[in-house]
Amino acid sequence: MRESKLLESPKTLAGETPVLEVRDLRVVFHTYAGDVKALDGVDLTLRRHEILGVVGESGCGKSVTALAIAGLLPENTTVSGQILLDGRNLSELGKEEMRQVRLKDVAQVFQDPMTYLNPVLQVGFQIIEALITERRIYEKLLIDQRLQEIDQIEKQDTNTMQTLEKERASLQASLQSGAISKGQARELARDIAIQYLKLVRLPEPERVFKMYPFELSGGMRQRAMIAMALVKRPKVLLADEITTALDVTVQAQILALLRELRDKIDASIVLITHDLGVVSEVCDRVAVMYAGNVVEVADLHELFKNPLHPYTQGLMAAVPRPDRSTVKLESIKGSVPDLIYPPSGCRFHPRCPKAFAACPQRKPPPIEVSKGHQVECLLYGG
């Protein structure tokens, strides 16, 4: 069963291992009201260079999954299962090691940028803050970037060669001696930040660098947040409802940007959203979550053409469409269950139109129905 999840999509290279693998992730929040069983054995695979959509309603555990990957869950939680980033198990790491992972490998962008930006610091400083204060971690990144630039300038213009040669030598020296000064780091980081502000298509990046968050519009703030996440060259970018607070026209811009970035940067993206429209706009593969389980995973086109899980089917029938008239919306009866007392067996059974006798008794195992299309539902066996 495990092996089946590693099957390659046409886009990924054959034989390549996934960048992130979540295996049997369970999260329980201990609250005064009782234990909230938020995640009930979540399996997810993020392939290199892909955008994986995680879709579901509020309370289904999509954000908790992201927080668990980033190691940002609060103290009152019990986490079990494995989170493998390039084969390294993150769930075994201590606090300091996890902090290093967040600094270097896993970056996050959230729904409301105003909550995550410091209102009294310039946007530019916030983008490079990590690069300067943790300059030892980013040393190679900072210097490499500049060396590449020097190479480029030399190709175009041979006159400035001498001064650049000097700079190159000093950079290489500091790379070897293993310590660059704070001032040096600051200068290098600034160049990188402005490059990334350009990359996320912010107009006048030099000016934006010096602006404060309140001077930016919602869309610009979200672009700045994306720049801040990418500047560290993470392996994985967790994007949690990043367009939910934006107007449709701005949302379209940010989604177009995400697609563009995917081709330019080296990060793999987990895009969490409740909106099936957003999913079909940018994702390569989709995982549908319900009440702490991944109920269905498939390639984007496959999922929309051939949704198998009754919940996925219900979700698709419940969304009105902008491009055609719907006579009657099919709603899913009832509402999301209370996860302190989750339903037995399949957690969807009380709302499921196709539930039968076995559903309340057994938790459905993941079944691979066709290549890369996996569903957790007893209708398909198990």
Add this chain to the structure above:
Amino acid sequence: MTDYLVETKGVYKWFPIKGGILARTTGYVKAVDDVSFGLKKGETLGLVGESGCGKTTVARLIMRLLDVTKGQIFVDGEDVTKIRGVRLKSFRRKLQIVFQDPYASLDPRQTVNSALTEPMRINHIVRTRSEAHDEAKRLIRVVGLNPDHLSRFPHEFSGGQRQRIAIARALAVEPEIVVLDEPTSSLDVSVQAQILELLKDLQKEFDLTYLFISHNLPVIRYMCHRIIVMYLGKIAEEADMLDIYESPMHPYTYALLSSAPIPDPDKRKGTALLQGDVPSPINIPSGCRFRTRCPFTTAFCAETEPELEEAGLGRLVRCHYKIDFVSKTAAERPRAVAQSTQQ
């Protein structure tokens, strides 16, 4: 005489901006800027636009939750912008509102029963306490909850259930018109479908007229008969639902529709049509207010502000060019038409 149930004529709402020690007015936020439209009995009129376009302000003006700066609003043929006292009270019975956030719009210390019966008693719809209670029981069934729920408090309910209670409360005074201000924006999609279905059923059952405000284009398409697209306080386009969605004639309508993501991977959009953000309603661009973001703008647009003009049967468009953006090819769209108009 028109057969409109609600009609606005040249309605303005400018919010003054005070500055300095003397609190002098230094400018205005032109939230609603010369808006005229009519709402027929039994229809659902959709107000759609991005945040800050004035759609909620229009609703508040009609509800008399705000006073107009200039203009008239007729409900049942009576100008309601200046009414007071008893007449205002009887006007309020005709119009009710359901707000976006059911967590904020219900009193946390009031039971459902009390929330439903209070408006009935105030408006003398019921004579006795038991009659009120019976009526509340009927209402709670109408919105799909059960009478056991009456003795509970709002915190005991989910978002969808709360929105049902808010709808029941609006119906308690037997209104003719219900303003729905983003009624499903804070709900999950599966619950949204339930609420939309309920609203449609109620409209048929009680012969209600809806003013439906939303930024969600699919929801507007599903719910509305007629649609008004607003941009920076003005109406950009007004037409029947299918005309708006199938053959938009204002470039903003076209852009809005083309940015709404479709839950179908075969219909990906590629690039975003509109760049930048909505300008501030304090400094509105000269000429056509949409020209700073319009992909088809010409020099003429900066000079002259277009009027809201008729463009075919029952549709109004505020654009110099009034092109059908869907059926015309890309080459036909921008410059060619622009030049012919400028001559």
